[in-house]
Amino acid sequence: MQTLAPSDTLHQHFPQGLHFSLLKSSKTHQETQQLHAFSLKTGIFTHLSVSSRLLSLYADPKINNLRYARSVFDRIQHPTLVLWNIIIKCYVENQRSYEGISLFAELLAHFLPDEFTFPCVIKGCAKLNALKEGKQIHGLVLKLGFGLYKFVQSSLVNLYSKCGEIGSAQKVFDEIDEKDLILWNSLLDGYARCGEVKVAMKVFEEMPEKDTYSWTVLIDGLAKSGEVETAREIFEMMPKRNIISWNTMINGYMKAGDVNSARKLFSQMSTRDLITWNSMIGGFELNLRFVEALEMFERMLKEEFRPSQATLVSVISSVSGLASLAKGRSIHSYIVKNGIELDGVVGTVLIEMYSKCGSIDSALAVFRTINHKKLGHWTAIIVGLSIHGMAEHALKLFLEMRKIGVKPNAITCVGVLNACSHAGLINDGRGYFKMMINEYGIKPTIEHYGCLVDMLCRAGYLEEAKGTIEEMPMRPNKVIWMTLLSGARIRGNTKIGEYAAYHLIEVAPETIGGYVVLSNMYAVAGEWDKVSKVRDMMKKRGLRKEPGCSLIEHRGMHHEFIVGDKSHPQTKEIYSKLSEMREKLKLAGHIPDTSQVLLYIEEEEEKEAELEHHSERLAIAFGLINVDAGCPIRIMKNLRVCNDCHSVTKLLSKIYSREIIVRDNSRFHHFKNGLCSCKDFW
DNA sequence: GTAGGGTTAG
Numbered sequence: 001m002q003t004l005a006p007s008d009t010l011h012q013h014f015p016q017g018l019h020f021s022l023l024k025s026s027k028t029h030q031e032t033q034q035l036h037a038f039s040l041k042t043g044i045f046t047h048l049s050v051s052s053r054l055l056s057l058y059a060d061p062k063i064n065n066l067r068y069a070r071s072v073f074d075r076i077q078h079p080t081l082v083l084w085n086i087i088i089k090c091y092v093e094n095q096r097s098y099e100g101i102s103l104f105a106e107l108l109a110h111f112l113p114d115e116f117t118f119p120c121v122i123k124g125c126a127k128l129n130a131l132k133e134g135k136q137i138h139g140l141v142l143k144l145g146f147g148l149y150k151f152v153q154s155s156l157v158n159l160y161s162k163c164g165e166i167g168s169a170q171k172v173f174d175e176i177d178e179k180d181l182i183l184w185n186s187l188l189d190g191y192a193r194c195g196e197v198k199v200a201m202k203v204f205e206e207m208p209e210k211d212t213y214s215w216t217v218l219i220d221g222l223a224k225s226g227e228v229e230t231a232r233e234i235f236e237m238m239p240k241r242n243i244i245s246w247n248t249m250i251n252g253y254m255k256a257g258d259v260n261s262a263r264k265l266f267s268q269m270s271t272r273d274l275i276t277w278n279s280m281i282g283g284f285e286l287n288l289r290f291v292e293a294l295e296m297f298e299r300m301l302k303e304e305f306r307p308s309q310a311t312l313v314s315v316i317s318s319v320s321g322l323a324s325l326a327k328g329r330s331i332h333s334y335i336v337k338n339g340i341e342l343d344g345v346v347g348t349v350l351i352e353m354y355s356k357c358g359s360i361d362s363a364l365a366v367f368r369t370i371n372h373k374k375l376g377h378w379t380a381i382i383v384g385l386s387i388h389g390m391a392e393h394a395l396k397l398f399l400e401m402r403k404i405g406v407k408p409n410a411i412t413c414v415g416v417l418n419a420c421s422h423a424g425l426i427n428d429g430r431g432y433f434k435m436m437i438n439e440y441g442i443k444p445t446i447e448h449y450g451c452l453v454d455m456l457c458r459a460g461y462l463e464e465a466k467g468t469i470e471e472m473p474m475r476p477n478k479v480i481w482m483t484l485l486s487g488a489r490i491r492g493n494t495k496i497g498e499y500a501a502y503h504l505i506e507v508a509p510e511t512i513g514g515y516v517v518l519s520n521m522y523a524v525a526g527e528w529d530k531v532s533k534v535r536d537m538m539k540k541r542g543l544r545k546e547p548g549c550s551l552i553e554h555r556g557m558h559h560e561f562i563v564g565d566k567s568h569p570q571t572k573e574i575y576s577k578l579s580e581m582r583e584k585l586k587l588a589g590h591i592p593d594t595s596q597v598l599l600y601i602e603e604e605e606e607k608e609a610e611l612e613h614h615s616e617r618l619a620i621a622f623g624l625i626n627v628d629a630g631c632p633i634r635i636m637k638n639l640r641v642c643n644d645c646h647s648v649t650k651l652l653s654k655i656y657s658r659e660i661i662v663r664d665n666s667r668f669h670h671f672k673n674g675l676c677s678c679k680d681f682w
Numbered sequence: 683g684t685a686g687g688g689t690t691a692g
Contacts, residue, residue, distance in 0.1 A: 049683085055683095056683060079683090082683060114684095116685055119685070120685090121686090123687090125685045150685095151686040152684060155687085157687090158687060182688090186686090186687055191689095193689095214689090215689095217689050219690095244688090244689065244690050246690085247691075249684070249690090250690085251690060252690095266688040277691085278690095309692075310691055311691085312692095399686090451687055563686095
């Protein structure tokens, strides 16, 4: 401080010229701040020369402190056009283009923009994909006669390329006399981005010169249009490759689902950057190779790379895919230890992860710690609560969200409707469906109609559900038909069941569920000839029912059980626990619901398997033996829980005073004190 | 005392 800031006495003798010269040479952030403080203290800040210099120092890419730049700017009483330009640019460069564009609108009240203003603000529009605003500004450019300025033209080509208006980009491009590499690259980028690879190739060939950027943009375009092989050829032909080209190629493979080629490329790289790791981890996750994604993450940490938000998003999503609560908790603690903010997408996927892993309590805990809750966080927790059957809580949060003025999107509404349907709140559901359309202007998608149909089916309004399906503006998919079919089965309505099954088999002949539900329905109705007809149909098409399978995680290990499984090392204990369970259930007055046995259309092995050897019972027995008292027993099941297992699990939760959480193929059941969170509605 | 594109992961 002493060396930089002259004392107040010195200042009295020398006018601002001295300080100006002090300000002039290049400065570090700290020095700039000291000068800033000094100029405020002594009052020389009021000299435009000083404040301007401070502003440009803060806005300089080397220092790039938007907050301080803005505070300097705000203190200047009459900023010049140059200063407006600087502050707008600073916003755009700091990914806050939206505010940059607002400032531009403010600027218009004081000045006419110049040839330096336009490139900045147009770049901001390009970054935001704000085509409408961009076009308005283009109009202003023409009106004010800046249409022939090189940098303005360049930024326009870039704008239209980025926003997918390649025709307009080409038009501006054609009007330019002297085209340089940057301009060609912008155009090439535009064609590659909008999937016009053929034209992109042509542009590429026409280009008088090319740099690594040009080659890379082309590779990316080819890979994204599904031509990975051509992309690889271009990659091999490149005269000079940089790390971005390698990363682009890896991504191309990952997008194409060619995980092995991506991995091979990765192993050949001599240097890797954060994006390389993220591409690999994100690629594994994209291709549902969750275990490999997590292994890659471990390796990344070992090689001392610091994960970014993007890394964590992929990693946490992989954990959700594996439904491994233990892994999820360990990554969460990594995040806490490293002081990583949860206010962004990381918070959202963390909430999702906990709810998908069965711990809605942890999801709620994360939700509560987030300071600036954004739509994504609200949506994640509402959807989470809805799949856990906690409709009241979900709706309460939805109201709270609306109260503070957060506008729901289509996905939030799926959560809300799903909550209503899982809890049988049909009137609320209908109301929210209307509210979504009228109040928020959200066009219902097939998922929303799915919730509506589900709601109606659960309430037994099968004809109305059928009518809704017939009147929807889109073609029903297999989920819709499956919903109607299940509804028909629960109500024993064979007529609608056949109708739904017929359509289901038409839309998705490979979906096993349809045949199974149909044949079960016939079995209950005693129509055995039809049962065997369905069975023959399945055989002819080579379809087999997926065996029921339950999974339980214990001390970071997964234990998997199928019906009548005897392969587990603890089999002896598990089966003796099962006998004990049988006795206790009998004492509690449980009468097995054998109607479900009939419903199994599968062959010998399943006929033999008695209800009490259903995979979830084995998993529960394992849980009762191994999971510490006081901790919930968490089970994941690939199929729907059968009626008998559902009532047994309720009883067991009371008999053993244990919380049992079961995830079936569509939702969670929380069994506690003899009751289930689904209120027997599933 | 300002000045164009910035490609790849999410």
